Ligand SMILES: Nc1ncnc2c1ncn2[C@@H]1O[C@H](COP(=O)(O)OP(=O)(O)O)[C@@H](O)[C@H]1O
């Protein structure tokens with residue numbers, strides 16, 4: 001009997017989106033599409049659909065710690081991605097867990113949903129700044145999160161560099177500022193303070209963009225788990241999320257999800 005070699009293992013530490021477009025569900029679908037073994041530590045459960053978030057319940061810190069230890073101590077991880085962490089207590093526990101793990105960490109500092117529903121308590125922002133961001137190999141804030149964390153308001157592409165410098169002050173190794181909410185091309189800036197990479201993709205005129213940020217951060221984690229450098233992983237992840245946005249589809253009466261499976265059966269980037 002033959003056994004196949006195990007694929008790289010990637011762990012998401014995030015909230016559940018019952019609608020299946022964002023959160024842990026987006027992360028695991030991305031991981032399957034990009035050829036790694038996806039695993040999850042659930043931090044919170046949301047009742048969520050195309051119209052918004054109808055309810056959110058966080059898990060006890062012991063439940064988060066126990067899930068994390070179960071996965072890391074037996075199966076092992078080649079990369080970790082964090083998403084919705086809900087409270088200061090959970091942010092601090094997760095920051096400690098990822099700091100003690102010998103694997104790159106992609107930190108998506110999720111603040112609010114596309115519909116403006118809060119996914120992180122305001123009282124947790126300081127823990128994100130002082131404990132979570134310093135533990136990140138790559139942090140991937142969107143423009144609202146940049147404003148919340150640093151006070152820098154990005155209004156045009158020219159402001160991206162100033163935003164990146166302000167986030168780097170908190171200590172992540174790299175930062176990817178996502179300019180997806182600006183008009184014009186979808187432009188993101190990746191930098192470690194020395195090297196700078198501008199990632200530009202055509203804007204798809206598609207309102208079905210639920211889950212873009214989760215999908216991009218997970219795709220970066222997949223690339224890192226496969227041994228790619230941060231810039232290589234981010235370039236490939238940007239290609240993957242751009243294709244997923246182009247293929248986003250209507251579901252329910254509101255904002256539909258990106259299509260995580262758009263590249264299945266084709267060569268993955
Ligand atoms: N309409 C769009 N067309 C193409 N790319 C987009 C579009 N909207 C967002 N993006 C890209 O999707 C990724 C996620 O960005 P964003 O939507 O800003 O994150 P978040 O989901 O955290 O708000 C970024 O690479 C961004 O440039």
Ligand SMILES: Cc1ncc(COP(=O)(O)O)c(N)n1
Nearest residue numbers: 015022023113211212213214
């Ligand atoms: C549980 C959960 N986590 C994260 C997001 C952010 O989603 P997006 O990727 O659209 O910003 C969400 N809506 N729900």
